[in-house]
Amino acid sequence: MAWWLVWLLLGAGQSLLFYYGFDRNPALSITDGMVSMVLFSALALAAWFPLKFLNRNDTRFPLLIINLLAISAVVLLVWMGLVYLILSGIFPDTGNYGAFWRGTISLRLGTGVLLSILVFLTYYLIISYKNLSDRRLGESKLENILRETELKMLRTQINPHFLFNSLNSVSALTITDPDKAREMVIKLSEFMRYALARKDEQPVTLRQELENMKLYIDIEKTRFGERLITNETLSRECLELKIPNLLLQPLYENAIKYGVHESTGTVEIATTVYCDSQSVEITISNNFDHDAVMPSGTGTGLSNVRRRLDLVYGREASMITRKEKGRFTITMRLPVNTLQ
Secondary structure (H helix, E strand, O other): OHHHHHHHHHHHHHHHHHHHHOOOOHHHHHHHHHHHHHHHHHHHHHHHHHHHHHOOOOOOHHHHHHHHHHHHHHHHHHHHHHHHHHHHHHOOOOOOHHHHHHHHHHHHHHHHHHHHHHHHHHHHHHHHHHHHHHHHHHHHHHHHHHHHHHHHHHHOOOOHHHHHHHHHHHHHHHHHOHHHHHHHHHHHHHHHHHHHHOOOOOEEEHHHHHHHHHHHHHHHHHHHHHHEEEEEEEOHHHOOOEEEOOOOHHHHHHHHHHHHOOOOOOEEEEEEEEEOOOEEEEEEEEEOOOOOOOOOOOOHHHHHHHHHHHHHHHHHOEEEEEEEOOEEEEEEEEEOOOOO
């Protein structure tokens, strides 16, 4: 509607120009102006298809200019020929349409050239915008693919030492305590099933994640016995909130590696979960031995968690670590609505 309204207004303008500038015959001026603009609009619409075909991404600029000039010349010639044939047929008895045509031919050519420039410039901008949008859409899809690939890679980077140590513990228990070895194998299989079953960064409830972390802790308790104890303070209303799966495992692994593994005494791993209407706060802390020589690590576990938070939540999530008074604490704050 906007397209045809513009051309009707142009037709009215050209009719007034013909009437006051060339011939005081209102029927001739109005008919000529309206027919001219309606025909030009139809030809301009038809010209969209060859222009779109010729203006591909691989078209060089000089060839594009040549194509535009050729299409414009064809449109102008066809337009002026059709206008003359139609108008001379509508007014065969005036006897002076040929003179009227010759008197207005320079104005028609100028109008046709100006309209061709405006129309094809508009088309070129539309095509360029569409190409740019398609390119941005392709880049966005590529970024999403890369993001999903990186998330999968980060999620699957469970420390292989955990699996090796667990299998070694199972091997030792098969001799000393077969029942306990069987129990540990069952828990290990359940933990690995949870780790491998979730695909494409599917969110899980906080309850599911914590239950799976209990399996992880139970497996480690088989190795460390009474040296490892746990304590939980959970707000029940938070347990159905969604978080990325296996987000907490590197945090517990870090607590065991730098707390229990390097200490000769009892180490407590405490978990606190609190939430409000906007965020959920998860705190995992453990005591450690000041005098123990801490193992040299790459920091991959915590850096992976930070990277996952950044990819999933952006700046809405945070993770803070602090070490004070013989206790190492990790506090993670996540928005509650992002993964609902």
